Amino acid sequence: MHAVTPAGRTHTVVDSPYGPLTLVAEDSHLVGLYMAGQRHRPDQSTFGVRHFEPTDPPFAETARQLAEYFAGHRDTFDLPLRLHGTPFQRRVWAGLREIPHGHTWTYADLAAHIGHPTASRAVGLANGKNPIGIIVPCHRVVGADGNLTGYGGGLDRKRRLLEHEHALPAGAGVQQALAF
Structure with a gap:
């Protein structure tokens, strides 16, 4: 069974150092x-009609800002975003956008930051369902011990993104058991 595409949805695919990205x-x-x-x-x-050239809004600007980020010339993104999720998920995703480039927070740090200090597990689940990876930097969240945990794009990509941002915690290992 196919999901119904919301009206007005379109998509494109752009290349990146981390493989193709579907916008x-x-x-x-x-x-x-x-x-x-x-x-x-x-x-x-659910992605809508494909545009083979990323020239329509917001694709051109997103592709430009991503290219600047990957080249090391951009630390933050300024794009029109619409995040679909529960109010709690949207609060977590807003909190993710407040983690500074070059830094990591633990799930507990993020939970405290959004005013739910005992909700680390729920924060982790919401983090894992982030619909706008890289731009909403869920890769900047690490386990309490600094280990890399549960990244929807794969732990190798998470490690590479944190290395790119010079934010990989010293001695960070990979904890495979958590699956957010």
């Missing part, structure tokens, strides 16, 4: 950035 837009707002093989990636049928 999904709705009414000129970015609503999704998904990596190949990403966990919690929606069914392709």
Whole structure:
């Protein structure tokens, strides 16, 4: 069974050092950035019509800002985003955007930051369902011991993104058991 595509949705695919990235837009707002093989990636049928050249809003600007980020010339993104989720998820995702480039927070740090200090597990679950990877930097959240945990794009990509941002915690290992 295919999911129904919301009206006004379109998508494109752009290259990146981390493989192809699928950008999904709705009414000129970015609503999704998904990596190949990403966990919690929606069914392709929900992405709308494909634009083979990323020239329409917000694709051109997103592609430009991503290229600057990957080249090391951009630390933050300024794009029209529309994040679909529960109020709690949207609060977590807003908190993710407040983690400074070059830094990591633990799930407990993020939970405390959004005013739910005992909700580390729920924060982890919401973090794992972030629909706009990289731009909403869920890769900046690490386990309490500094180990890399549960990244929907894969732990190798998480490590590489943190290395790119010079934010990989010293001695960070990979903890495979958690699956947010």
